[in-house]
Amino acid sequence: MTIAATRPGTAPVPPGGAPNGTPGGRPSRALTAVYVAGAVTALGTQMTMLALPWLVLETTGSATRAGLVFAAQVLPMALLGFAGGEVIQRLGARRTMVVSDLARAPVVALIPLLQTLGALNLAVLVAIVAALGALAVPYYAAQRVLAMELLSPHARSLARANSALGGVQNGSAFAGPALAGALIPLVGTTSVVWLDAATFAFSGLLLLRRVPAGGGGAGGSAAGPRGVWAGVRHLCGDWFLSRAMLSTVVFGLMLRTLMITMPVLAFARFEGDARVGGLLIAAVGAGGLVGSVAAYALAARVAPVRLACTALVWVALPLWMLLVPVPASVLVVAIGLSSAAVPLANAPLMGLLSARLPDGFGPKVLQAVITIGTLAGPLGFLAAGAVLDRAGVAAALWGVAALATFGSGNLILALRRLQATEDPDLVAPSRSRPVLPAQDTGGDGHGPRREIRISRHPGDRRRRPSARQGVRPAPPGR
Numbered sequence: 130m131t132i133a134a135t136r137p138g139t140a141p142v143p144p145g146g147a148p149n150g151t152p153g154g155r156p157s158r159a160l161t162a163v164y165v166a167g168a169v170t171a172l173g174t175q176m177t178m179l180a181l182p183w184l185v186l187e188t189t190g191s192a193t194r195a196g197l198v199f200a201a202q203v204l205p206m207a208l209l210g211f212a213g214g215e216v217i218q219r220l221g222a223r224r225t226m227v228v229s230d231l232a233r234a235p236v237v238a239l240i241p242l243l244q245t246l247g248a249l250n251l252a253v254l255v256a257i258v259a260a261l262g263a264l265a266v267p268y269y270a271a272q273r274v275l276a277m278e279l280l281s282p283h284a285r286s287l288a289r290a291n292s293a294l295g296g297v298q299n300g301s302a303f304a305g306p307a308l309a310g311a312l313i314p315l316v317g318t319t320s321v322v323w324l325d326a327a328t329f330a331f332s333g334l335l336l337l338r339r340v341p342a343g344g345g346g347a348g349g350s351a352a353g354p355r356g357v358w359a360g361v362r363h364l365c366g367d368w369f370l371s372r373a374m375l376s377t378v379v380f381g382l383m384l385r386t387l388m389i390t391m392p393v394l395a396f397a398r399f400e401g402d403a404r405v406g407g408l409l410i411a412a413v414g415a416g417g418l419v420g421s422v423a424a425y426a427l428a429a430r431v432a433p434v435r436l437a438c439t440a441l442v443w444v445a446l447p448l449w450m451l452l453v454p455v456p457a458s459v460l461v462v463a464i465g466l467s468s469a470a471v472p473l474a475n476a477p478l479m480g481l482l483s484a485r486l487p488d489g490f491g492p493k494v495l496q497a498v499i500t501i502g503t504l505a506g507p508l509g510f511l512a513a514g515a516v517l518d519r520a521g522v523a524a525a526l527w528g529v530a531a532l533a534t535f536g537s538g539n540l541i542l543a544l545r546r547l548q549a550t551e552d553p554d555l556v557a558p559s560r561s562r563p564v565l566p567a568q569d570t571g572g573d574g575h576g577p578r579r580e581i582r583i584s585r586h587p588g589d590r591r592r593r594p595s596a597r598q599g600v601r602p603a604p605p606g607r
């Protein structure tokens with residue numbers, strides 16, 4: 130880690146001048162623009178997740194073709210996901226988001242335009258949707274990298290930013306399909322898709338106008354690691370990140386298994402009551418939204434390790450209630466509690482992960498995390514279907530509770546070790562803060578103040594130079 134001796138009363142300023150250097154700071158205009166752009170884009174995307182299959186059903190009546198369109202949007206992440214980090218590293222996070230948004234706007238607009246002209250068939254629609262999926266590959270990692278670059282490298286600040294971005298996703302997943310479902314009967318499916326195109330254009334223009342060109346690594350960086358697999362190699366080479374990724378994969382399997390098991394649970398245990406199935410699935414979205422709001426409020430007040438460990442207990446514990454023959458209302462509350470705990474754990478964990486990354490590694494490592502988590506989804510659906518067919522609902526629920534307990538326990542042990550062996554405040558052995566110019570005299574007559582470099586790598590115990598050595602130490606907390 131690199132810090133500099135600074136004049137009393139000054140502190141390193143985050144890129145873009147964001148007043149977010151402290152955990153409880155108010156978001157800057159640039160960071161607020163990132164949040165708003167992410168919310169608008171996610172809302173439009175979630176609306177289209179319902180509108181496109183609905184369009185296929187309206188025109189062909191084929192559920193198989195509707196599923197093909199949905200798969201075409203997800204497939205590019207599986208095929209191209211790890212390459213997304215290379216795009217972010219070359220273009221920079223801000224430019225990646227702007228290009229992705231402004232490119233997707235006309236591509237989405239092709240769908241209602243061709244439909245109106247009578248030129249839209251299934252092959253063309255699948256090609257358009259696949260292009261949309263490819264353009265979206267680096268977007269979410271770039272979003273988090275840009276937030277990191279607009280903030281100070283403090284784990285609590287990063288945790289708060291990640292909770293806000295998580296809340297954007299959860300809120301959009303909850304509201305987007307419902308809004309699309311209300312608008313389709315009123316204005317038609319093609320009008321909803323036009324609205325999605327408008328959300329992409331709005332988001333790209335907002336980022337272009339509100340996020341400074343010099344903020345967020347606008348021109349890309351050649352200093353990062355080389356190669357498409359660099360992010361995966363770094364994850365495997367760091368003991369904490371590798372443990373975190375193991376739990377990420379386990380949670381991905383668990384959540385997909387839970388999602389496919391809930392309707393079957395309602396059908397088998399509650400005599401096919403569709404209302405129970407709907408409430409169980411709605412509890413996931415509602416719990417995630419409540420948890421994201423709580424995470425944003427708590428991230429600046431509670432130590433990241435403590436918040437994550439407490440939340441991880443509540444991710445797993447309520448799911449054991451699914452094995453007990455209790456009323457449907459108890460199951461809804463249990464799933465809601467577990468779902469609320471997920472963003473409460475994710476926000477500090479992503480903050481710790483982001484703060485831990487060396488300079489230049491953020492794009493590829495975060496893209497690797499998102500891609501691996503995405504790849505775990507189809508495996509979870511396939512495994513859950515096989516278990517449900519061969520062993521029944523009870524076995525699948527045992528699997529859900531066991532996977533959640535293993536994933537939580539693994540992370541809690543890793544977090545306790547991290548807290549015991551490394552700096553509990555910084556938790557960032559290799560990340561640098563901005564260094565002030567060495568020729569700054571501070572106006573105190575001591576002459577030019579030279580830079581102080583202090584290694585924070587575990588096991589390095591070099592002492593900080595003192596005033597007796599001719600270098601005035603930085604004031605506490607700088």
